[in-house]
Amino acid sequence: MRTLARTLTLSGSLAAAVALGGLTASPALAATTLSSGHVDVLDAEWDGADLHLHVHDEETGTEYEPADVTLSVPAAAKVANPGYGFLGSGSQVWLLPDTEAEADAAGVLFPGISTEHLTTGILANNNVTYRLVSATRNGAATEDFSIYAGSGSRWFDSNTATTSFKSRSFAVATHNHANWAFEEAGTYRLTFRVQGTVGGVTESATETFTVVVSS
Numbered sequence: 640m641r642t643l644a645r646t647l648t649l650s651g652s653l654a655a656a657v658a659l660g661g662l663t664a665s666p667a668l669a670a671t672t673l674s675s676g677h678v679d680v681l682d683a684e685w686d687g688a689d690l691h692l693h694v695h696d697e698e699t700g701t702e703y704e705p706a707d708v709t710l711s712v713p714a715a716a717k718v719a720n721p722g723y724g725f726l727g728s729g730s731q732v733w734l735l736p737d738t739e740a741e742a743d744a745a746g747v748l749f750p751g752i753s754t755e756h757l758t759t760g761i762l763a764n765n766n767v768t769y770r771l772v773s774a775t776r777n778g779a780a781t782e783d784f785s786i787y788a789g790s791g792s793r794w795f796d797s798n799t800a801t802t803s804f805k806s807r808s809f810a811v812a813t814h815n816h817a818n819w820a821f822e823e824a825g826t827y828r829l830t831f832r833v834q835g836t837v838g839g840v841t842e843s844a845t846e847t848f849t850v851v852v853s854s
Contacts, residue, residue, distance in 0.1 A: 671703060674711035677739060679751035679814075680848060683767055683833045685758070690767075690844040692833055695753065705846040712821060712852040716747045723791035725798065727783070727822045733852050735819040737788060750819050757811035763836035770806040771795045772830040772845060776823060783822035784829065797829075824854035 677697035684691045694703040694710075716733040726732055735748050742749035752769060759765050774784045774797035784797040785804075794817050796804035809815055821827065827850040834843040 670707050672709045672711050673748065674713060675742075675746050675748060677742075677749045677751065678710070679753040680710065680748075680819075681751075681769060681831055681833070682753045682756065683769075683844070684756045685761060685835075685837070685842075690833055690835060690842045692831065692844045692846040694848070697751070705848050708849070710748060710750075710848065710850045712850060713747065714853050715745055716821075716852075721791070723787065725785055725787075725791075725793060725796055726820055729822055733821040733824070737816045737818045748819075749816070752809065752815045752817070753813075754809050754811045755814050757835075759811055761837060762811055763839075765811045766808045767811065767833050767835035768806050768808045769795075770832045770834065771797065771804075772832050773828075774830070775828045776825040781823075781825075781827065783825075784827060785820050786817050787820065788817040821850070821852045824852045826851050 673694070673696060679695040679697060682693045682695040682702070684693065692705060694705055694708045695701075696703070712733050712735060716735060717731045718734045720726055720728075720730055720732050735750050736742050736745070739749045754767055757767065774781050776783055780797075780799060782798040782800070784795075785793060786795040787793045793804045794807050798804075828847050829850060830845060830847045832843055832845040834841060836842070
């Protein structure tokens with residue numbers, strides 16, 4: 640069973656003021672932190688009229704709005720830099736691995752890119768395209784994020800020096816995993832768009848995902 644979680648948290652004087660009707664509350668940055676287990680970070684759905692992007696926690700069957708979730712990457716995610724040029728010159732990177740066994744052993748997230756909730760026969764060519772629209776670390780554009788498979792086959796790369804590795808198409812009704820790499824600690828905001836064609840009309844959804852990488 641899949642559950643859609645929508646949460647809002649308030650604290651301290653702000654909560655008191657709202658209770659008294661003195662202030663209008665702003666949504667909390669994120670009410671839920673996910674730090675381990677199988678989580679489809681990019682989970683596309685079609686509701687019959689629009690595409691949507693959610694974060695789907697496979698461990699609990701819970702679906703979150705991206706703004707309600709912080710994805711935590713602990714210091715335990717640090718591994719030796721495998722030496723792929725796009726990962727920079729640092730000796731270590733923070734890695735969310737592409738196999739569940741490795742992720743479980745390290746106690747970190749096993750991140751997925753999912754189209755399994757998209758039904759065949761609706762979207763043209765039975766595929767959608769995920770695009771990395773932008774990436775920041777601590778509020779500034781960053782080159783320190785990438786997603787790659789196997790022995791350095793890049794899917795996405797935030798490096799602004801190249802226009803490549805910004806988009807990738809996936810067949811509908813599939814479940815995909817690759818390595819998510821972060822070269823520096825900090826707070827990342829990753830904006831992704833999912834796009835497809837329905838009845839000759841381009842449909843899309845864009846969301847920003849918050850990832851906190853701890854030193």
